[in-house]
Amino acid sequence: MPLDANLDPRTHVFKVVGTRPLRPDGVDKVTGRAKFGADANAPGMLVGKILRSPHPHARIRAIHTAKAAKLPGVKAIVTREDFPNSVDASLRDVHYNVMAREKALYDGHAVAAVAATSAAIARKALKLIEVDYEILPHVTDVDEAMKPGAPILHSDMITEGVEPAPTKPSNIAGRHEFGHGDPEEGFKQADHVIERVFKTEATHQGYIEPHACLASVGSDGTGELWVCTQGHFMVRDTCAALLGMDVSRLRVTASEIGGGFGGKTTVFIEPVALALSRKAGRPVKLVMSREEVFRASGPTSSTSMTVKIGVTKGGRITGAFAELRFQGGAFTGSPVVLGAMSAFACYDLEHVKVVGYDVVTNRPKQAAYRAPGAPMVAFAVESVLDELANKIRMDPIELRLKNAAKEGTRSSYGPKYNRIGLIDCLEAARKHPHYKAPLGPNQGRGVSAGFWFNFGGQTCVSLNVNIDGTVALVVGTPDIGGSRASMCLMAAEELGIPYDKVRAIVADTGSLGYNDISEGSRVTFSTGLATISAARDAVAKLCARAAKIWGIPADAVTWENGHAKPSGPNAGNFEPLSLEDLAKKAAKTGGPIAGHYEVNADGAGVSFAVHLADAELDRETGRVQIKRYTVVQDAGKAIHPSYVEGQFQGGAAQGIGWAINEEYIYGKDGRLQNPGFLDYRVPVASDLPMIDTVIVEVPNPGHPYGVRGVGETSIVPPLAAIANAVSAAAGVRMTQLPMSAPRVLKTMDEAKRGSRRR
Amino acid sequence: MPQVRVSTTINGDAVSYLCEVDETLLDVLRDRLGLTGSKEGCGTGDCGACSVTLDGRLVCSCLVLGAEAEGREIRTVEGIATGDTLHPLQQKFLEFAALQCGICTPGFLVAAKALLEKKPDPTESEIRFGLAGNLCRCTGYDKIVRAVQAAAAEMRKG
């Protein structure tokens, strides 16, 4: 649904959109009343626990559960036998990941599960389950997994996208190529060409709330599931398929969610909890421990990347090439395709080619992490651009401005761009006081641009008018960023009533039509658009109701400032009727008044950002500290500016952790060495400065108010911005993340010995 | 294993319960007493989501045994407001949008309250180090620090 023809969001005076009211779920969250995934209980509830493979790669010859079943208090045990033998191709990998089939494919892979009357008994029961493993050789590094002779995970994996197709299986699920023109031609036109190899380690979304659910299946096969998730409709449909239930027999309620960032856009423990509950005939609560979250939910890929870019002395990029090697854990689906598509998305290029390899390794199945694939490739591309800018002695923002994509540019991933805000962000960053602020000793400044898509998707909204003129707004997308507040603002804006007269809830799967997952920065755009449309539908019905009351035609009534009024003096001389008046009269004038809208939303625009980072290096220890950070990002139209700023700052903080500290460390034994917050070190309050934000608003032509989704783009620039800052401070190019103290020292030592240059 | 009988005070109320010897205070609060405001983020004292005070001292309740609460005074997030009046910290967290998903918020409120009781006029650095035991993955801490500064200023006014 496009921007209103009569509404220029840059000059239109909104009544409530753009203000900063308190969020509707706020009081519950500051008093401890809000209920998250692990906060629900049911009478007769059992505790579920999962037995996980300690081996990174092993054939499961047999699972003996008899001893465990005899333990008093154990009410159900499930293994691969309790799941279907085969499922739809689209569910095959999820099915295998949720409960191991022939093999355990990573340290932490679920092998069996029990439900018992207490956690202590459940833990004891797990110890009594005997699994007969045949240990196989394993591989956890992406480059190692691609080599001939590497241990093979899937005997039927033949690399896609290679002509002719290989005759032998490998760990390379696919080869994907994007771009246009011929980079080799482009490099011939360049004055300077730089080629570098970069490596990043796997990281986790790091949500503070572990996966948790409460499953209850009755003997008639109907089930209820309470779960923290980014998409309860997806959970319903996936679990129903895996358990052989009709979709209508399973009702899923989304709890408040304690962080997701993409890691809760799939299922891990939910089908297991339902299977246990069905077998035991009692509710089962299953909660992951923090260690399980790290070992067995969905971190993002570790990567190895080669990037080559050529520029003229005048700063024009003439050719760009990248080869990306991403491992996505034990199943196909690393975000290498998205990475390949977004790698050069910020630039207007005649010759660009990106080749991506999707590789499997003995690690947990990856899940989406906020702009999947994009942060890593931006790290590589923006680092090379930084080096080129230094080479031709050009200001880094100037170099980017000279090549920036704009409306009409052919993107590196295929389509031409509509109206976009990259140049606006670059100019705002250049003007920002941060850019000119003096730097101290051992400090460096880095710049990075970044891009992410925005998606639409299936969305349903219902808007019901209550008897006192207040409004009940029913949405189906879990609130992961403050969206309930934004929906109330948009509904209040359309209806012309105060913000606090609208109350939004996230309905369960039985109460509303299908809603796609809260992902892809889509909620404020899609659910917002649907909310605006549902409100307009309600307004049309309110006007029709007033018309009936007055005995005039429906098109002779307009809606203004929360009131129905005759549209002109010819329509009649009637006192305006407020929403409250109409609501009070509703029962006697035709019944309840409601608006609704069901859509597969389209028209999402893309969101660009530019980040500035100042880093200080301690040359003795290699420690990097972030001294100053500024986020400049295009939001299209900020419905609730505080929550837009919150997304900017949160994404930046995750990027900072990814750049400096966070990494999955695997031992030679293929086991995860640091599955806890002590050794998987995310940023704490004392690690970060204040994070300044600039909201740029270049309206998205595809949304009635111009909204662009902002949730993901903010994690794309930080890796490069900080690497560029540290490279400047150290005088040596950083090509490996995270830039932990030991790695920084090693890099600087190598440079001193002459093997590296900045 | 025999259970232990514990008598304690929680948020000003006398409370009595039975628990296992090896049961944590966090599990007692959440599973036996229905006080689900304190959260388990890690179970190993690294994230602070389970923060409570024990005789005024900030602790991770996942590292305290339920039995250790005998005769002590415990304060959780559920006891920060007074009746229907929010504490300035709670009010400022809302006004400054210092929470997004809200899972870390109970821990932060308990920790911030304990901090301000010791240091009513903290510098930004003292706030950041004082709250370094609480992880937040959503906000980047900027708005949390500002909210604590604002609450401290209001509380100093008396």
Place this chain on the structure above:
Amino acid sequence: MVQVMLSGPLKAAAGGQAKVEVEAATIHQLLSRLGQDHPKLKPMLERGVAVAIDGQIYRDDWLRPIPPGSEVVLLPRMAGG
């Protein structure tokens, strides 16, 4: 007749052709006819693709009409986090 640009793995499955022509008035017709003309494309189309019409990306929109003269690009199925 619609000119369709193929991106990434879709291009490889169409024998390396970056542009193909197909008679289609909606996205659904486009995808069915493409699958018929290029059998190697069929499994990818069934798994899911995104279609960009004049720069606007559509993810599951079979009945979306394709205006004559518009630029159509086929992309792999995408999702965020």
